[in-house]
Amino acid sequence: MEHVDTIVVGAGVAGLTAARLLTKAGRRVVVLEARDRVGGRVWTDRADGVATDLGASWIHGIADSPVAAAAEAFGMRMTEFTVGGYQPDSRPIASYGPDGARLTDAEAAAFADDIHAVDATLLEVVAASAPDASYRDVTETAIARHDWDDERAQRVREYLEHRTEEQYGAWIEHLAAHGLDDDSIAGDEVVFPDGYDALPIALAQGLDIRLEHVVSRVDWGAGATVTTARGGFTADEVVITVPVGVLQSGEFVIAPALPEPVAGALGRLRMNAFEKVFLRFPAVFWDADVYAIRQQGPEGRRWHSWYDLTAVHGEPTLLTFAAGPAAIETRTWTPDQVAASVLEQLRRLFGDAVPEPTRIHLTAWQDDPFARGSYAYMTVGSTTADHDDLATPVGGVLHLAGEATWTDDPATVAAALLSGHRAAENITGRSIPIEELWSSRFS
Numbered sequence: 541m542e543h544v545d546t547i548v549v550g551a552g553v554a555g556l557t558a559a560r561l562l563t564k565a566g567r568r569v570v571v572l573e574a575r576d577r578v579g580g581r582v583w584t585d586r587a588d589g590v591a592t593d594l595g596a597s598w599i600h601g602i603a604d605s606p607v608a609a610a611a612e613a614f615g616m617r618m619t620e621f622t623v624g625g626y627q628p629d630s631r632p633i634a635s636y637g638p639d640g641a642r643l644t645d646a647e648a649a650a651f652a653d654d655i656h657a658v659d660a661t662l663l664e665v666v667a668a669s670a671p672d673a674s675y676r677d678v679t680e681t682a683i684a685r686h687d688w689d690d691e692r693a694q695r696v697r698e699y700l701e702h703r704t705e706e707q708y709g710a711w712i713e714h715l716a717a718h719g720l721d722d723d724s725i726a727g728d729e730v731v732f733p734d735g736y737d738a739l740p741i742a743l744a745q746g747l748d749i750r751l752e753h754v755v756s757r758v759d760w761g762a763g764a765t766v767t768t769a770r771g772g773f774t775a776d777e778v779v780i781t782v783p784v785g786v787l788q789s790g791e792f793v794i795a796p797a798l799p800e801p802v803a804g805a806l807g808r809l810r811m812n813a814f815e816k817v818f819l820r821f822p823a824v825f826w827d828a829d830v831y832a833i834r835q836q837g838p839e840g841r842r843w844h845s846w847y848d849l850t851a852v853h854g855e856p857t858l859l860t861f862a863a864g865p866a867a868i869e870t871r872t873w874t875p876d877q878v879a880a881s882v883l884e885q886l887r888r889l890f891g892d893a894v895p896e897p898t899r900i901h902l903t904a905w906q907d908d909p910f911a912r913g914s915y916a917y918m919t920v921g922s923t924t925a926d927h928d929d930l931a932t933p934v935g936g937v938l939h940l941a942g943e944a945t946w947t948d949d950p951a952t953v954a955a956a957l958l959s960g961h962r963a964a965e966n967i968t969g970r971s972i973p974i975e976e977l978w979s980s981r982f983s
């Protein structure tokens with residue numbers, strides 16, 4: 541059985557970050573990765589010659605972002621695209637009312653003001669909420685503070701439902717009141733016209749990564765033994781970065797079982813339902829100067845937001861999300877069925893101007909055995925501390941890392957990266973400047 545200092549399970553951004561920093565610190569590290577590629581939930585498709593990010597695409601705010609710093613150091617081109625946080629305004633957005641008519645600028649501004657008015661009180665309402673309150677509960681309290689008629693309140697309620705779906709891939713009643721607390725955006729948001737996968741590919745350079753090594757079991761005590769279908773490995777410590785859904789499945793056994801507080805925290809997080817739908821068209825039929833198109837009212841139940849990726853892809857492309865209930869409902873639909881449903885909505889807004897798409901791409905993260913969803917959300921009853929608790933070192937041997945283990949902006953690439961950095965610091969017992977991750981050489 542091969543013995544190394546540290547085994548890292550998973551070659552996503554968290555695992556690659558930990559492995560890179562530990563290797564630079566002089567440790568012998570092996571990364572065991574189930575897939576035939578690195579990157580995990582950062583995955584760029586280039587099947588038709590265009591870089592399409594099927595997993596993460598945004599840096600949600602480049603100010604002080606280690607992901608932005610790494611991307612810059614690795615020479616990745618970035619394009620500003622500041623609507624990834626489901627903002628109600630700040631960039632041009634074409635909003636359509638429940639009747640399918642475009643809102644005037646004044647109507648759109650008044651609507652955005654209502655959202656800002658609710659958001660202004662929300663943190664305070666959330667802070668005062670009961671431990672078992674849902675995001676629905678707190679948003680209802682915040683809406684009720686305003687003397688709005690039913691129609692006006694319903695538009696805001698709907699927006700908050702859709703924001704929850706797009707940010708967390710969860711229905712608003714299933715997300716904890718604190719579930720969006722840490723969803724802050726500092727500075728512009730950007731996407732990567734050449735693909736986000738350049739980040740994990742750069743992080744992987746020079747590492748000992750064993751692809752197509754599916755880990756089924758980690759036994760720990762004085763050191764650890766990791767079992768894969770291709771044989772076992774032993775190490776002094778193991779960094780486990782598989783998604784929460786994999787940890788919760790019977791397919792990944794940790795023995796002895798994880799102790800508290802790790803086990804409790806793990807039980808309160810859940811993988812979401814969130815899929816991307818890319819529609820490429822022969823020509824642009826929407827207003828070319830908008831970042832996004834939004835649909836209000838009951839017609840927006842499944843499809844309410846479309847993002848114009850034309851400037852990013854160089855081809856007329858709209859991205860929409862099957863998020864939360866819509867992702868669960870459409871999980872068994874074919875890409876053509878999903879496209880037909882999306883097009884029905886678009887034709888309600890744009891009529892016969894909507895041509896048949898030339899390409900449809902639908903993701904299937906819910907059915908991916910090594911992801912089991914797109915990212916984790918806080919179920920009702922969980923606390924923000926659950927994220928950090930998940931990363932509590934176990935027995936000096938096990939170190940959990942990954943997006944779900946980081947409290948500030950979990951569910952992001954930044955969270956994954958920072959959690960990998962923390963695991964490396966915990967293992968080496970010293971503070972490591974984050975810049976070591978992208979400085980060019982192994983020392």
Ligand SMILES: Cc1cc2nc3c(=O)[nH]c(=O)nc-3n(C[C@H](O)[C@H](O)[C@H](O)COP(=O)(O)OP(=O)(O)OC[C@H]3O[C@@H](n4cnc5c(N)ncnc54)[C@H](O)[C@@H]3O)c2cc1C
Pocket residue numbers: 549550551552553554555572573574575578579580581582594595596597598599600624753754755756781782783786792814815816903905909910911913914915941942943944950951952953954956
């Ligand atoms: C559709 C979608 C959109 C997103 N949008 C954004 C966005 O715009 N911005 C943003 O910042 N974040 C976004 N995210 C979230 C972001 O992609 C993740 O938070 C981040 O990539 C997670 O990194 P990680 O290293 O924690 O996990 P992963 O990337 O999942 O890495 C874990 C690795 O473990 C491997 N693995 C799993 N099981 C096993 C096993 N049994 N044995 C061995 N290896 C195993 C996996 O294959 C994977 O490579 C999005 C995610 C998705 C899916």
